[in-house]
Amino acid sequence: MNDEQLDRLVDKLGLDRKVRLLTGATTWRTAAEPDLGLRAMVCSDGPAGVRGESWDERRTSALLPSASALGALWDEELLTELGRLLAAEAIRKGVHVVLAPTLNLHRSPLGGRHFECFSEDPELTGRTGAALIRGIQSQGVAATAKHFVANDSETDRLTVDVRVPDRVLREVYLAPFERAVEAGVWLVMAAYNSVNGTTMTASPLLAEVLKAHWGFDGVVVSDWAAVRTTRETARAALDLAMPGPDSPWATSLTDAVRAGEVPEQAVDDKVRRLLRLAARVGALGPHRPRTVPARGHRGHRALLRRTVAAASVLLRNHDDVLPLDPAALSTVAVIGAHAATPRTQGGGSAEVHPTGTVTPLDALRSALRGRARVVHAPGPALDVPPGPVTPDHCTDPRSGAPGVLVRLLDGDGRELHAERRLSGRQPEPTLVAGAHTVEISALLRPHTTGTWTFGVGGFGRMTLRVDDRTLLDDAFPRQTDDPAIVHVTPPLRTARTPLTSLRPVHVVARRELLPGDGRATVLAAGPPAPDVRAALAEAAAAADGADAAIVFVGTTEHSEGEGHDRTSLALDGSYDDLVRAVAAANPRTIAVVNSGGPVELPWRDRVAALLLSWFPGQEAGAGIADVLLGRAEPGGRLPTTWAARLADAPVTGTRPTRGQLPYDEGLHVGYRAWLRTGREPAYWFGHGLGYTRWEYESVDVPPLAAEGSPIALRVHLRNTGPRAGREVVQVYLARPGSTVERPRRWFAGYAAVGAEAGQRVTAEVVVEPRALRHWSTRDQEWRTEPGTYRLLVGRSAGDIRCERPVTVTGAP
Known part of the structure; x- marks a missing residue:
């Protein structure tokens, strides 16, 4: 129109x-x-x-x-x-x-x-x-x-x-x-x-x-x-x-x-x-029904599985321990809570209810069925608040079906609406006229005897009962306007009570629905944590008797999520001790890191291989298993530099002073800041190993380039490794002697190529004119400084394989 x-x-x-x-x-x-x-x-x-x-968890995505x-x-x-x-x-x-x-x-x-x-x-x-x-x-x-x-x-x-x-x-x-x-x-x-x-x-x-x-x-x-x-x-x-x-x-x-x-x-x-x-x-004019592209559910799953492998970053692979050869395995130890319950997504407004989740533990068991025995040791429990109750261990007290009963009550406690839901987390319970209170209840059958932790989340007047015991009864005023907290992840208030294994208890959480207090309500429960030393010993024993040990570690929604910045890059709980114990027991230890952003990995040189899976989505386990067993290459490259320690990171500030947050680092963000300080990170922007090796043989660069024109590079390289692979050829720019402030080098373009073992291939990278320009604050427009630039070609911001000059001439 x-x-x-x-x-x-x-x-x-x-x-x-x-x-x-x-x-x-x-x-x-x-x-x-x-x-x-x-x-x-x-x-x-x-x-x-x-x-x-x-x-609504019943409407999956x-x-x-x-x-x-x-x-x-x-x-x-x-x-x-x-x-x-x-x-x-x-x-x-x-x-x-x-x-x-x-x-x-x-x-x-x-x-x-x-x-x-x-x-x-x-x-x-x-x-x-x-x-x-x-x-x-x-x-x-x-x-x-x-x-x-x-x-x-x-x-x-x-x-x-x-x-x-x-x-x-x-x-x-x-x-x-x-x-x-x-x-x-x-x-x-x-x-x-x-x-x-x-x-x-x-x-x-x-x-x-x-x-x-x-x-x-x-x-x-x-x-x-x-x-x-x-x-x-x-x-x-x-x-x-x-x-x-x-x-x-x-x-x-x-x-x-x-x-x-x-x-x-x-x-x-x-x-x-x-x-x-x-x-x-299509929302203006005659209505025409929109049609869904005909890929189908199976096609979506295949694409997402392929993406998990393509995004996984292999940070370390000592003695080519990866990929594992299924034919050479008799026992594999899979260790860590994240193996059975991976963190597939970040919390907050980005969150959806997936159509299903493939866990790494299930995927490895499926892939190795009939070939190798898979032993799982969960390791120490994390010291975090309990999660929302799920159909795995609770039922609707009215129907007996898996899930919880959600009721809306009027001011006199009369039921206005009731429905079975699948989770104790209800960001948007169905609302009806006259609703005064939302109630979430469940019959919980504890699988462990001991002191369980229960929680209720939300704002306003809340109560929490377990059978005839009132664990919480208080008003919790809202102290934030952040919609991610008010409507999505409200704070959890917890209390503890002893339970006996397999003896059901009736859990009831209620919250008054007052204007301005949001709609989100959470009913959570968690079992007693096992002894840390015993859990570490169990994990080490499982690793000691295995041909390979795969240990999964990661962040939680309490350490990494919308609405709050982190205060540390350390992993939660005893995860570092877990990896050290497993690596000491088995030299063929592979660590898989399940986080959305950088974390400290103080044991990174003690493991044979280190794989970064990010938050990998619903096909998490399938894609990770493909990488570990060599069905797919880990194709990812780091989009962000990882520090060995938070103290080494040159830019960390997230906390305002008197309401202001100055970006004092200026142009020097990420790898640029590392280069300016001369410090060495754990892993540079662009780093990623794959399953083969590459030799950069030569680079063709035009000696002159006119201002406003692209610069085309041809990078000739050879796959010198044992199998086919993909390489991401990265190009950076430098401007020695510039009359304006510049980063020591800055990213200017890339091209990905694939080749069979022993094959030569040419990567063509185009550096766009925008990569050479700078903003003139005085003139309020873009300028390109004529003169000699350095084109640096490599595998990461810290791994430059060759360098060529190019002279940029001014506009005619």
């Missing part, structure tokens, strides 16, 4: 009807306008899958690996395919707008939402996000580039004022969003935080950079509940305030326009953009 047609539609509306369209009709839906043929558009989190409008895993792919074709999968899920669930991808950076290893972002590098982040956007929007579903901009940590994220110089903002933090606009993204989400004194929903960056300089013609949507004022946000080029139906715009924007505080033409532009979006996603 062209602009003239959109203008005619806008002209049909009076001011009140225009303004009504600019605030959501519900939490997830935009308003409809039948007279224009405009239907409601449905938005949905999250980047790792498409949840839909309701957070395909679960992708985390964004940090996608950043490790270095494979834009696969990313586009995954984007098409997200679009198919959106269409299946009636969703028009997917709130992804997240284009913020891994500025600090302590960032709590690390798993939802792709990389520490703006170029890799931009290319990764653009490929995903192309895949999503190729099916007529809108993608959303978020969170614009500098929303790179969680501490005080609703109010923090990020202080970042203009040049740094342009070259580092805005750069991935510019890539998204070039890819044609249809929405950009304005973040909660402020940048240089102005909240992003009212920032001049929306009009001056995003819309004017870049030519973005889509919709700028607020992060949920980020609009706190009317005049400032409406004048600043924000287009849509979510959620609805309540927002400052809904109550005040009409009056602000009539008072002359907001020009009506600004409102017209917002409506025009909203109508353009509706036309793009």
Whole structure:
């Protein structure tokens, strides 16, 4: 639909009807306008899958690996395919707008939402996000580039004022969003935080950079509940305030326009953009049913399984212990709680209920059935709050079916609604008129005698009973406005009571539903923790008698998740002791790290092999087993530098001082900061071993390049290893003697190639003109400095194999 047609539609509306369209009709839906043929558009989190409008464990979703895993792919074709999968899920669930991808950076290893972002590098982040956007929007579903901009940590994220110089903002933090606009993204989400004194929903960056300089013609949507004022946000080029139906715009924007505080033409532009979006996603004009691309459930599972292997990063492989040869195995020890209950996704708004989860333990047992015996030792339990009750150990007290009973009661305790649910975590219980209290109850059959821990999560008045014992009865006032905490992961209050194995108990949690206290309610339970020494001894004994020991370690939702930054990179509990005990018992120990972001690995040189699986999604176990047993190569490369110790990391700050968070490191983020300090990390950006070896033989580079022209490199290399493999050839730039501040080297491009054993292959890498430019704050435009640059070709930011000069000549 062209602009003239959109203008005619806008002209049909009076001011009140225009303004009504600019605030959501519900939490997830935009308003409809039948007279224009405009239907409601449905938005949905999250980047790792498409949840839909309701957070209901009975309405499952395909679960992708985390964004940090996608950043490790270095494979834009696969990313586009995954984007098409997200679009198919959106269409299946009636969703028009997917709130992804997240284009913020891994500025600090302590960032709590690390798993939802792709990389520490703006170029890799931009290319990764653009490929995903192309895949999503190729099916007529809108993608959303978020969170614009500098929303790179969680501490005080609703109010923090990020202080970042203009040049740094342009070259580092805005750069991935510019890539998204070039890819044609249809929405950009304005973040909660402020940048240089102005909240992003009212920032001049929306009009001056995003819309004017870049030519973005889509919709700028607020992060949920980020609009706190009317005049400032409406004048600043924000287009849509979510959620609805309540927002400052809904109550005040009409009056602000009539008072002359907001020009009506600004409102017209917002409506025009909203109508353009509706036309793009099929929500304007005659209704045409959308069809789901015919890949099917089995095809989705195969793609996700392939992605797990492609994103896995092999950090260490001493004496080529991996891949394991199934024919040479008689006993394999699989150790650690994460082997049986892997962490497949990050918590918070990115979370979905998967269609099913393949665990590493189950996948290895299946793959080795009839060949080798698989022994599992869970190791020490983690000292974390209990998780929500599940159908594995509780039943609905009314029907006897697996799950819990959720009831809504009126003020006198009378039942208004009841239903069986599958989990003790209820972010969005069904609400009915007159509901005063939500109750979650279950019959729990303990499998262990001892002191169990129970918990109830939420805000307001809550009680927790086990049979005739009242464990909790108190009011817990809400002390945060963060929607991720209020509506998704409220704090858990716990208490303990002794239970006897196999003797059922009736557990009942109640919470009053008061305005402003959110809807999320959690009923949790956890068994007594085994003795740490005994658990370590059991794990070591299992490893000692095995041909190979595979130990799984990782983070928990309490140490890594939305709404809070980390304070440490250490693994939880006794995981370090577990790995040391297993490695001491078996020299063929393989450690698999199940985390969304960097963690300290003080034992990394004691294990024979070290594999990073990230949060691998629903096909976690299948893809990991494929890698361990050699069915697939670990294809990932690190999108972020990993420190050996937090104390070594050159950039760590996530905590504001007096409301401000200065980005004092400037251009030097990630590997750039490591290079500036001269420190050696545990693993560099771009590192990843694969299952073969490569020799870089020669590089062809033109000696001269004109300003504004791409530079094409041809890198000749040979697979000198024993099997076929994939190599990611990386190109970095350096500018010795530059008249402007530069990083010591910066990432400029890559190409992936594959070859059989012994085969030579040529990688063609194109360095785009944008890689050489810098932002002139004085002139407020991009400049390219003429002179000699160094092109550095290698396997990571710290492993450069060859170097060539190129002279860039000025524009004629």
